[in-house]
Amino acid sequence: MPELPEVETTRRGIEPHVIGRTIVALEVYEPRLRWPVARALPARLAGRRILAAGRRAKYLLIGLEGGTLIVHLGMSGSLRVLADGTPRLRHDQYDLRLDSGRILRFNDPRRFGSLHYTGADPQHHRLLRDLAPEPFDAAFNAEYLWRVTRGRRLAIKQLLMNSRLVVGVGNIYASEALFRARIRPGREARRVTRAEAARLVSAVRTVLTQAIRVGGTTLRDYVGADGSPGYFRHKLYVYERAGRPCRVCGAAIRRRTQQGRSTYYCPACQR
DNA sequence: ATGGGCACCTGGCTGC
């Protein structure tokens, strides 16, 4: 589910509720997430103050005194701010109770989400250390994308979704960015020209920025920290629009499968 | 090194 815009929306949503608060307790109802939640975690967190709400790629980083919680929403997860005592629903996996009388509640039907803690620099954590530059960082530029695509035979869409090369772009925004850059998703990465690499970098940034502005994309499960959906769904050009007319040229949008996942594109606009 | 396929899970929808 959540790609960078949804994670960033969640980050912004929880930030004002967590900064300066103290963790009263972590209650884990279902430790069997993508990786088992460490049994020692609740004891470790109680009484700790929260200093920051950050993000790296699709990971939320909740900065504590002397450590960091690393939260991933997986495919179907959401993290909401609720009043303590709010009745639990199916698939609520854990609560982080704060001294404000509020809780951060993680709900994740598919349990692909995860929760880690590190006492060291989170950037050195094994899940984060090999990640590519942030899309809004100066290091992610046309020259960079040009360089990492050289000699690569895999499809440009697969490359966009490889977090060692580009970060934050998942299945929805990969299709959307390629549409805006007018590049076919199946094109071999090495066949992307310099000019196209430049277009693609700016398309990735634009699409992520616009999605963040409206709270991300909600297709099924995703809701922000306040429980509201994201509205970028109405601005999608190709994703889940197979058979419908391209909003630019009118041609029928096509769907194909790449590595077992759906890809959408306009056969006329994209080459 | 590169790239492909699998695995982890639940639920909603379609079609027989």
Next chain:
DNA sequence: TGCAGCCAGGTGCCCA
């Protein structure tokens, strides 16, 4: 109504 099959915002790991 029941059930099989397919699909769904991710990504680490194993293998050729």
